[in-house]
Structure formats: structure tokens, C-alpha cells
Amino acid sequence: MPITNFHYSPHMKIFFRLLPWLILLVAAYFFISKKFSINTTVESKHQLLVEKIEAIGKLELVRYQISDVLEHKNKTDFLPEASVLLIIKAEAVGCIDLTKIAKEDISIDADTAVVNLPQPEICYVKIDHKNSRVYDTKMAFFREASLVDEAYKAAERQITAEVKKSSILAQTKTNATSVLKPIIEGLGYKNVRFTFE
Template structure:
């Protein structure tokens, strides 16, 4: 009986170890996702994208509160901005033909979008974020997008879009038989 009490703890440890190892290495995981997608809106888009800026930003975002230590996050943000012209705004009156000359009045260029490339952006470091890390990172990405948009608006993207519109569209119209092609922007 006394030998049984000496062996019993070892036997329990051995059985528990076997169960742990057998369960640990033979865990079968199944993942199931059910989706019900619905098209909410279909929209005709006639915007011709003519220039794309790729932007990098190193951002240190801090959050200060009265009762918690200062939290910060350091991001390396990749973004892109696209300049385009909305060709759906061109009407018949915007195209003037005189012999072998074509004058096309194009709409003013616009910034189609500025967006963060989350796939290539990285959270480099966080400090004292603890339970508020997700919110802090989200705030930082939003601040990066606002800053990128502000910088793009100050850049030469719209003039570059005009230049590229002429470069891209002129050969097409010349291919229709017009020797002199001019573009204006209203």
C-alpha cells in the first residue's frame, strides 16, 4: 500500500503529461466563416487616373492624459495619392473641330483619393500603450491620412495631372486624324 502512494503521484504526472502532449500535438483546428455579401450600389466611373504619388511618413503619435502615463506609437506609413480627370463631365460643346484642328476643353484635374497602404505600413514601436494600443494606432493612422491629404493638396499633383492628360490624350486624338490638338481646362 505504501508503495502505491509513492508511485501514484508519478503515475498521475505521467498520465497528465501523456494527455497534455497528445492533445498539444494533435489539436485539430477548424475555421468557419459565413458571408452574405450584397451589392449595395453600382456606380459608373469615368475618372481617368493620370498620376500617382507614393508617400512615406514616419509618424510619432502621442496620447497624454491626466491619470495615465504618456503613451506613444511610432509608425512607418505608406500612402498613395492619385490625380485624375473626370471624363464624364465632358460634353459635346467641350469638343471643337475646325478642319484638322481639335480643341478639347477638359474638366479641371482633381485629387481622386489619398489613402493609406496598410499592407506596407508598419507599427514600429509602442510605449506605455497597454490596453489602449489599438485606439492609439487607429488615431495615428487617421492623423497620417489627414497629414498626407494636406501635403498632397500643397503639392504639384494637379499640375502634373494636367501635363499627363495632354501626354496621354493627345496621341489618341491625333490618331483620329487631327494634326493640331490643343487642350484647355475649365
């Protein structure tokens, strides 16, 4: 029996040409539509130890809210200059330490009270990381994390230096008088005076 050549119709040729693409589309559909269930277990073990307990008698009397826009640059010999622009929010608090008041610091004479308060101090200066943000970076690439960390530290140093030059301690003295005077007057003393040692 003679072998005859089988001729595909034009429609069959198009079908066989599209068949691999059709199979690929169906496989992709099943792959994408299948829901993979990935169970992630997170476990943290803590061993907390209270290292020190301190009695704190610091009375916070004034708080400064500070904003700073900082451009921090890093130059090296073999890498291009990298820079980061930060918008920083910080706060500084002035206080007096009431634990430093001794019996000898309080003088009572009839209806007059004289209280010698300790010198005001800056309790802390800290960056508010929640409200601070990185505004822009240039050429930082893999150095971005360390560059941002450097910038925050530089900002904290600069803000601390500026706070020390500000009127925060004078304001703390004024507020100490305003806060404590009514309390002592409430004890029956008409004349109340404060000094700062």
C-alpha cells in the same frame, strides 16, 4: 502470535518516495500525448445589397507613392503618456473626370482639334495598410488599438493636406496632354490643343 515491526529496506524506501512522482510523470505523458480533436465550424452569412451604381469616367493620370514616419502621442490627466510610432505607406492619385466633357467642349476646324478638359482633381488619398506597420509602442497597454487607429487617421489627414499643396494637379494636367494627344492625333488631327476649364 506477536506482532513484529516490518522494516523497509533502503531500496524500498527510495521506491515508495519516488512512486508518486513516477505516477505523475506517466499521467502527464498520457495527457500530453493524447490528441484532442477539436472541431471548429465557422459560418458567415452575407446579405449583399447594391445600393448605388455610378458611371465612373475618371482617368487616373498620376500616382504618388508616399512614406511617412509618424509618432503619435496621447496624454491624459490620470494615465501616463502613451505613444505609437508608425511607418506609413500611402498613395495619392490625380485624375480628370471625362464624364464632364460635353459636346461644346470639343472644337474642330479642318485638321485642328481643341479640347476643353475639366480641371484635374485628386481622386483619392489612401493609406496602404498592407505595407504600413506599427514600429513601436510605449505605455500604450490596453489603449494600443485605439491609439494606432487615431494615428492612422491623423496620418491620412496630414498626407491629404500635403498632397493638396504638392504639384500633383499640375502633373495631372501634363500627363493628360501626354496621354490624350496621341489618341486624338490618331483620328487624323495634326494640331491638337488642350485647355482646362
